Amino acid sequence: MLTTLFRIIKNGFLSFWRNGWLSMATLSIIILALLVFEGIIIFNILTKTALTALQDKIDISIYFKTNTPEDEILKTKKSLETLAEVKNIEYIPRDKALEIFKERHKNDSAISQSLEELQDNPLLASLNIKAHNPKEYVIISGHLDEASFKGWFEKVTYAQNAVVIERLGRIIDTAQKGGLILIIFIALIAVLVTFNTIRLAIYSNREEIGIMRLVGASNSFIRGPYVVEGIIYGTIAGIISIAIAGPVIYFASPYIKIFIPEINLWSYFASHLFTFLGYQLLFGIGLGIISSSIAISKYLRI
Amino acid sequence: MIIFQNVSKFYNNNSHQTTALEDASFTINSKEFVSLVGKSGAGKSTIVKLLIAEEKPTNGRVIFGSYDVNKIKQHELPQLRRRIGVIFQDFRLLPNKTSFENVAFALEAAGRLQSDIEEFVPQALEMVGLKDKMFNFPKELSGGEKQRVAIARAMINHPDMIIADEPTGNLDPINAWEIIKLLIKINELGTTVLLATHNKEIINYLERRVINLENGRITRDEEKGKYILV
Numbered sequence A: 001m002l003t004t005l006f007r008i009i010k011n012g013f014l015s016f017w018r019n020g021w022l023s024m025a026t027l028s029i030i031i032l033a034l035l036v037f038e039g040i041i042i043f044n045i046l047t048k049t050a051l052t053a054l055q056d057k058i059d060i061s062i063y064f065k066t067n068t069p070e071d072e073i074l075k076t077k078k079s080l081e082t083l084a085e086v087k088n089i090e091y092i093p094r095d096k097a098l099e100i101f102k103e104r105h106k107n108d109s110a111i112s113q114s115l116e117e118l119q120d121n122p123l124l125a126s127l128n129i130k131a132h133n134p135k136e137y138v139i140i141s142g143h144l145d146e147a148s149f150k151g152w153f154e155k156v157t158y159a160q161n162a163v164v165i166e167r168l169g170r171i172i173d174t175a176q177k178g179g180l181i182l183i184i185f186i187a188l189i190a191v192l193v194t195f196n197t198i199r200l201a202i203y204s205n206r207e208e209i210g211i212m213r214l215v216g217a218s219n220s221f222i223r224g225p226y227v228v229e230g231i232i233y234g235t236i237a238g239i240i241s242i243a244i245a246g247p248v249i250y251f252a253s254p255y256i257k258i259f260i261p262e263i264n265l266w267s268y269f270a271s272h273l274f275t276f277l278g279y280q281l282l283f284g285i286g287l288g289i290i291s292s293s294i295a296i297s298k299y300l301r302i
Numbered sequence B: 001m002i003i004f005q006n007v008s009k010f011y012n013n014n015s016h017q018t019t020a021l022e023d024a025s026f027t028i029n030s031k032e033f034v035s036l037v038g039k040s041g042a043g044k045s046t047i048v049k050l051l052i053a054e055e056k057p058t059n060g061r062v063i064f065g066s067y068d069v070n071k072i073k074q075h076e077l078p079q080l081r082r083r084i085g086v087i088f089q090d091f092r093l094l095p096n097k098t099s100f101e102n103v104a105f106a107l108e109a110a111g112r113l114q115s116d117i118e119e120f121v122p123q124a125l126e127m128v129g130l131k132d133k134m135f136n137f138p139k140e141l142s143g144g145e146k147q148r149v150a151i152a153r154a155m156i157n158h159p160d161m162i163i164a165d166e167p168t169g170n171l172d173p174i175n176a177w178e179i180i181k182l183l184i185k186i187n188e189l190g191t192t193v194l195l196a197t198h199n200k201e202i203i204n205y206l207e208r209r210v211i212n213l214e215n216g217r218i219t220r221d222e223e224k225g226k227y228i229l230v
Helices: A002-018 A020-057 A070-081 A094-104 A109-117 A134-146 A148-152 A157-203 A206-214 A219-259 A265-271 A273-300 B044-051 B074-082 B099-109 B114-127 B143-155 B173-188 B200-206
Strands: A060-064 A086-092 A126-131 A153-156 B002-013 B016-028 B033-037 B059-064 B084-088 B161-165 B192-197 B209-214 B217-222
Touching: A002 A020, A002 A219, A020 A157, A020 A219, A020 A265, A020 A273, A060 A070, A060 A134, A060 A157, A070 A086, A070 A126, A070 A148, A086 A094, A094 A109, A126 A134, A134 A148, A134 A153, A134 A157, A148 A153, A153 A157, A157 A206, A157 A219, A157 A273, A206 A219, A206 A273, A206 B074, A219 A265, A219 A273, A265 A273, B002 B044, B016 B044, B016 B059, B016 B217, B033 B044, B033 B173, B033 B200, B044 B059, B044 B161, B044 B192, B074 B084, B074 B099, B084 B143, B099 B114, B099 B143, B114 B143, B143 B161, B143 B173, B161 B173, B173 B192, B173 B200, B192 B200
Parallel strands: B033 B192, B033 B209, B084 B161, B161 B192
Antiparallel strands: A060 A126, A060 A153, A086 A126, B002 B016, B002 B059, B209 B217
């Protein structure tokens, strides 16, 4: 059993090595397919980060009248927290609002001066509400409209930004759906190209397969080395595609940061190197094994 | 022992039926040397393909030792084929393996020990006179040499029978005789040999049993036969 396994592995390596050009051609196609696969993963990460960043910028703020007791504000907060759509609510009291305002405008002497001249704090206390999904702001807004404590509200920002929020929500939604379709489509192409390349490589070996059968080799003894070759293709292609992608990401990273400041692609790639390699190996080896097994079964029927 | 019992093989292509073999019955005893003679398309290769279960008969039974070849199961095929060594006109060597590896492959496939391989493969290659070309690839060998590697491979598992399908077809007369002499030697050592050929000189020289085929039918079956074609 162990001897047979050893022979299968040895024959796989020998065949890979001695088929030189054919192996190189197959390998280069799989490397390309894996690069596409890697591109898909990165594209996915980028769109996710960009969309999350965008989503984080959307919120509803309720500004309370200056004479609202803190109790009422906290009651409102509690009531809103019971809604399933609400992700989190931040309470900003008037003092804190002033602090933030001062901090933001500390370099603007005109504003600082005018604030000092005003004896009173002109800013309002507010509740900053974030939803799980941009589409849910309508529901939250509806809830606010019907609330009993509505009388304390000075203004609600949703009313002002409703159109923008809705449009952003639609953009995010479409981008997610479109991205998924694109990913599936490109991944399918990569899979088909790899599968057909391996199939062609085995097709060119069909006579040898016939000879092996006539000499009395069992199906598993014939199939084994081709599966081993598939594993070799997957492993080498996985490593090479990472080695190619690394420098490309390194140089592209600063440019991507201009569009999506929230992500440093290079440091993300570097810290997830082994995850990337794992995915690539899994995809490459899996595809290699499956393609070889399917392609060879056609020639094992005689 | 090999028994062909009323064996027929028809091929259907586009509603047109071609007869490859019709109602063939014969028996080959162990250690016999039998020649199958006939023109191209007479049915020689069909008999070879039926014996190694590359094809199934349309009617009749093919029996090889304890195997009923018609009813053989997929997983039994390799065992049957290890008991029959086959030599083809086009050699059918594995192009990416050396002479040594080609012969060793038959032993590896049979699950033999590495020590057996290292002992028996050089012996077999020596027997066919190719010990010094052990590590050459088929493309570095002449036609005669390739056929001798194929014979060494066919012999290595000590099969009950050697089937040679036009083994001299691609060879010059000198190499052809070398191959025939090897087959005679193999037969003398106790292996049944079935030789399919249309080489008149060889048949007449052998003076062994000859089965004559014409258009898929057996027309003569003679001990010490001669090559006679109508």
